Amino acid sequence: MNCLSPSILSADYGHLADDIALVDEAGAQYIHVDVMDGTFVPNITIGAPVVRSIRNYTDKILDVHMMVEEPARFVPDMAEAGADIITVHAEATRHLDRTIAAVKEQKVMVGLALNPATSLDVLEYVLPQLDMVLLMSVNPGFGGQEFIPYTIDKLQQLRQMMDRQGLDIDIEVDGGINLENVTDVLNAGANIIVAGSAVYRGDAADNVQRFLEIMG
Ligand SMILES: O=C(CO)[C@@H](O)[C@H](O)COP(=O)(O)O
Numbered sequence: 769m770n771c772l773s774p775s776i777l778s779a780d781y782g783h784l785a786d787d788i789a790l791v792d793e794a795g796a797q798y799i800h801v802d803v804m805d806g807t808f809v810p811n812i813t814i815g816a817p818v819v820r821s822i823r824n825y826t827d828k829i830l831d832v833h834m835m836v837e838e839p840a841r842f843v844p845d846m847a848e849a850g851a852d853i854i855t856v857h858a859e860a861t862r863h864l865d866r867t868i869a870a871v872k873e874q875k876v877m878v879g880l881a882l883n884p885a886t887s888l889d890v891l892e893y894v895l896p897q898l899d900m901v902l903l904m905s906v907n908p909g910f911g912g913q914e915f916i917p918y919t920i921d922k923l924q925q926l927r928q929m930m931d932r933q934g935l936d937i938d939i940e941v942d943g944g945i946n947l948e949n950v951t952d953v954l955n956a957g958a959n960i961i962v963a964g965s966a967v968y969r970g971d972a973a974d975n976v977q978r979f980l981e982i983m984g
């Protein structure tokens with residue numbers, strides 16, 4: 769199933785509950801929360817206290833993207849705050865297997881994110897343990913950047929890798945996705961689409977409906 773995960777990075781943090789309600793009521797299945805620590809990425813956003821508050825305003829899947837060094841330190845807190853999926857970056861941890869285990873121990877879904885230039889090779893041994901792979905289609909840290917075109921090849925290669933292993937794991941793509949390029953991203957093998965500026969720039973409810981129409 770194709771799902772839309774609007775990124776609240778592009779929402780108005782001063783009116784977060786309202787901005788989440790807009791996309792929730794318009795039919796988005798997930799809410800994407802970008803957690804940034806100012807070290808792994810050159811930007812700082814929010815952490816577990818805000819996730820805990822958001823949890824009171826939506827029943828949608830809280831899709832937490834941890835752009836944080838050694839994310840295992842924050843996993844229990846984030847799970848307790850109400851995250852449904854916790855996605856960690858392969859580049860941010862020295863002990864990837866241990867970090868994945870730390871997420872699974874919390875009985876939440878586990879995602880593994882790869883930066884644009886990170887090889888799919890890192891997935892070889894851990895793929896069967898994952899609920900989702902997130903391919904970054906921009907360098908993480910900011911909303912509103914241009915989609916990196918080589919992500920399309922990478923997506924196709926990831927789908928082939930899953931087929932070879934007999935796996936059907938969710939593939940999320942994050943960064944620079946809009947109403948014009950979303951079809952290419954879906955055709956290449958993604959089924960969860962993150963969109964921040966393309967949702968919150970203008971009429972968010974209308975933008976969600978347009979995405980959902982295209983995504984089928
Ligand atoms: O993780 C990130 C950025 O690091 C994203 O989730 C952005 O929030 C996506 O924003 P757009 O590229 O869709 O504007």
Ligand SMILES: [Fe+2]
Nearest residue numbers: 802833942962
């Ligand atoms: Fe993200």
